[in-house]
Amino acid sequence: MDKLLERLEGAGYRDGAAMFGAPYDFRYAVAPAGHPSRIGTEFFRSLKSLVERASQLNGDRPAIIVTHSYGGTLAHQFLIRQPLAWRRRFVRHFIPIAAPWGGLVLGMQALRKEYRSLQSSLWPLPSAKVFGAGQPLVSTKHRNYSASDVVGFLRDIGFGEGVGPYESRVLPLFEELPVCPRVPVTCVVGVGVPTPERMVYPRDDFEGTPGVDVGDGDGLVNLASLVAVEPEWRRGGPYFRMVKVASVNHAAILVDDRALGIVIREIQRAN
Template sequence: MPVKSWPIRLQSMMLAACPTGEQCAWRRAAGNAGVPQASIATAMKKQVKVSKQLAPVILIPGAGGNQLEAKLTPRYRPSSWLCRPATFSLPTIFKQQRAEQKENEDGFFRLWLNVPGILPPFTTCFAERIRLSYNPETGSCENAPGVKSRVPYFGSTSGMAYLDPSFRAVSVYMAVLIEALEAEGYVDGETLFGAPYDFRYAPGKNASPVASLFLENLKSLIEVVYMRNGERPVVILSHSLGGLWGLYFLNQQTASWQQKYIGHFIPVSTPWGGTVQSMRIYASGYSEGARFIDPLVLRAEQRSSESNLWLLPAPTVFGDQVLVTTEKGGFSAFEIPKFLEDIGYPEGVFLYNSRIPPLINCLDAPCIPVTMVFSQGIDTPQMLVYSEKGFDEQPIIVNGDGDGTVNLCSLSAVSKSWNSVDGQDFKVIILHGKTHSTILTDKQSVSMLVDAILSSTLHPASS
């Protein structure tokens, strides 16, 4: 994705300052045309009231955990006439959905999640619009030709409560947690914030400008939130892939910066060492259990995601156990490059070797209090068995322990090493029977997450 297709700086992603007395939050989509922009500090002065009781919270979602918007340019070449319209709607009885899903004035529309847009026969259109492509000239990944994208609602939780507001029942994500925090007095844009990002990318060497800019914007957001909340350290709560991003970000900062601005890091259901499920995504595609969607239609775009490479099993966690078997042999986490070659994705070998090892081999504990939360006791893919029909068929699943998505060995991968760090304030909360997604919606688990956040109010604001 070219830099010019992304908001230039955090200042232009935030809201314009509100008129005096007007109540508003950071809800506008990034890059809205015709909206006078203000500096972060100016906007925050008019929007945020200092809380003397609640530690400010920033939520970092997981993969697919926030909305993405896209715009089609003249360079876009649809694969069929079905893909010519920018948006797709169900029959007219869903009037609200049709009204909400129309294009914005600047031509952007919600690409993820738009429930009608991922259903057959439009699944192919979705897949070709959301896929990434590697640009050898820049050495980074970018959008498909003719597609621009952006992340709306940076700074707000609006884009991560429900992924498709028109179909809340099937797209609820952080809404239950957000509502629980609001019941405790948190207010979006004042003491509660969101850090959505383009979850297709990964940080590190040769990172896309999109990934690098998110890290810059996250740092700016933290510093401004800290300032506008009476210099009270921020609580970062992340889910899934967001935990990997959160740890990577923290470890790029100095110890003094972490200890000044961050009061508590709460990673939830983090795949520290990847997942076996990710190997299924690369081998045969995965439709998240939606039987009416052909996983092979999604496979190419899923393979193009840098973050999916990041989520492949790490040798340091899975060791030499066989994770995928075929008639010709098996693959362990030590053989990921050979696995990518054998499934027919040789271009992934270079991307994996040049980007992923530094990410999965550096999981140092941050210099701040950490409460790690995950669940176990759910059947989770531990080994994938492919028949003579090959990788175009879905595998037989051999299950192990985990949260249904992430293996237990990955969820707990950093526990021992972090607990052994001298002076590290480290706690682990282990739940039972909560899946990777229901840990954010189940009453018991949400209550525990809220309690972990509220415990941060005991930390006094820095002087």
């Protein structure tokens, strides 16, 4: 995020005075109510204190929260767990960049690799609310897997130990579309980049490189996931914008001059 930080510094923000970072270790995952998550709980506690401290250092003005990718879903979980009065007092604007609100098709491909050792590896699995219950996302010679067949998919790729955490810790957070955080929001997303919508394996053992059917998105996150929250959040929030940047991919959106100009403009507009 170096280039974004440089642009913010050029706009007058100074690290540790009016600009603060809150990195998260995605080897760990926050959990729903009733499930222990020491790292997640500590992070949310620290983030709340940081937001309050940033406000205090800047004339008690509310903060602007800017995120990228799964930082957006993490920040959303943080926001909805705070009292509404706190959100209205301390959060002026939320700007998630390239957030995968409903998961992504490539999330199923990633689980075939060492990535499954991370607690957060199950977060990117596609949501049936976004991708539909019957749309094939992964196909083998004799079976199709949709977003509603994730449990069977996990077992068939030899990751049966992921079923319990998926059903108890992931579905309670992501089975439904994210609720409106009820703070002003501007989503910035890349579009117009070929993005995997279905992977087709020639056999049933998931070996080899699959064929890929592509659709719209940012090259990693499918368009349906990027814009999934728009209808509800536009109705239920105090302010909402969805800004689409053509032909910019998931990572380049942090260095593309057009995208950065939009992000800086939204920050300045909020201020």
